[in-house]
Amino acid sequence: MPESSCYHCHQPIPAAQSFFEGRGHKVCLNCFRQCQACVQCGFPEKRLHHHPALGKVCHFCLEERPVVDQGVCHLCSRKIKEGERLYAEQGVKVCIDCFNQARQRCFTCRFPAIKQRIAGIGGVCEFCAPRLVTASTQLAQLLAPLGPFLAAHGHRVQIPPSLVRLDWRIILGMQREEPPHFPVEFFDEYIHWAYPVYHLGGKLYALPAMAPEWFVPIVAGQLAAQELCHRFGLSQLGERGPFYSFARAWVHYLSHSTAERLGYAEVARKLLRWPEASVGPDFEELRHLGQSKGPKGVIQKAQRDLTSLAKALPK
Numbered sequence: 001m002p003e004s005s006c007y008h009c010h011q012p013i014p015a016a017q018s019f020f021e022g023r024g025h026k027v028c029l030n031c032f033r034q035c036q037a038c039v040q041c042g043f044p045e046k047r048l049h050h051h052p053a054l055g056k057v058c059h060f061c062l063e064e065r066p067v068v069d070q071g072v073c074h075l076c077s078r079k080i081k082e083g084e085r086l087y088a089e090q091g092v093k094v095c096i097d098c099f100n101q102a103r104q105r106c107f108t109c110r111f112p113a114i115k116q117r118i119a120g121i122g123g124v125c126e127f128c129a130p131r132l133v134t135a136s137t138q139l140a141q142l143l144a145p146l147g148p149f150l151a152a153h154g155h156r157v158q159i160p161p162s163l164v165r166l167d168w169r170i171i172l173g174m175q176r177e178e179p180p181h182f183p184v185e186f187f188d189e190y191i192h193w194a195y196p197v198y199h200l201g202g203k204l205y206a207l208p209a210m211a212p213e214w215f216v217p218i219v220a221g222q223l224a225a226q227e228l229c230h231r232f233g234l235s236q237l238g239e240r241g242p243f244y245s246f247a248r249a250w251v252h253y254l255s256h257s258t259a260e261r262l263g264y265a266e267v268a269r270k271l272l273r274w275p276e277a278s279v280g281p282d283f284e285e286l287r288h289l290g291q292s293k294g295p296k297g298v299i300q301k302a303q304r305d306l307t308s309l310a311k312a313l314p315k
Contacts (some may be wrong), residue, residue, distance in 0.1 A: 006026060201235045220258040
């Protein structure tokens with residue numbers, strides 16, 4: 001085609017008429033007015049092509065930068081095109097359609113499909129189900145490091161402990177007189193308000209299933225709570241008063257410290273804020289003391305203050 005012809009209509013371009021020139025082609029003024037400009041190179045195209053990463057582009061740009069796949073949806077096996085929104089957790093990808101249309105989500109991680117239902121918590125996904133700590137889990141080996149750790153912090157405890165597995169709503173109710181301010185449907189909402197393992201009346205109550213990175217640190221704290229209640233003749237640490245406030249902070253500190261030592265960074269981070277009723281000035285003081293004085297300094301203070309404050313407890 002001669003250089004003086006229009007790329008779109010193939011008609012000769014009058015010598016006196018202006019035109020667009022690009023990509024090695026010319027476009028007459030009439031066609032130019034009917035076209036849209038490519039967002040990448042500006043070439044006037046009568047029908048631009050949608051590129052999910054680049055926007056509306058001409059066919060030249062589309063050929064130079066073809067659309068690629070981000071992977072395959074784990075649930076529907078559809079290829080997820082570049083630029084599409086997706087869910088990427090648990091080492092797999094889920095397209096936005098499957099994610100939005102999911103009727104059930106995993107209680108533990110919110111994955112948009114469940115494999116089985118566990119009484120007391122609800123549905124869990126194929127990824128969480130094999131790794132959750134449940135009533136059938138052998139706890140002796142899992143919790144073995146807690147014995148010497150808690151002993152060094154002043155608490156002689158029984159490993160493994162005896163656990164009573166209850167619906168999460170019941171264990172939440174043990175810890176809060178008022179219901180949460182928003183609906184609780186998933187584990188990450190639950191831990192805003194309550195511990196998944198809780199000591200009350202000499203027993204440890206636990207959710208029917210939970211991830212080990214939450215189970216082990218919380219058990220550490222609640223074993224200490226159980227030992228404190230036994231030592232001072234108490235049924236729980238949820239009462240009001242200086243001793244109870246400090247004891248709860250110490251128990252929370254032990255859970256947080258366990259998570260840090262085991263490398264559960266996300267759990268440790270969340271325990272800096274939640275459960276909201278447990279994080280207060282006493283916890284912050286213990287944490288900062290541990291950072292400045294080390295384990296020995298914080299242990300000495302904790303045991304000294306617990307013994308001193310306990311003297312004011314009613315006989």
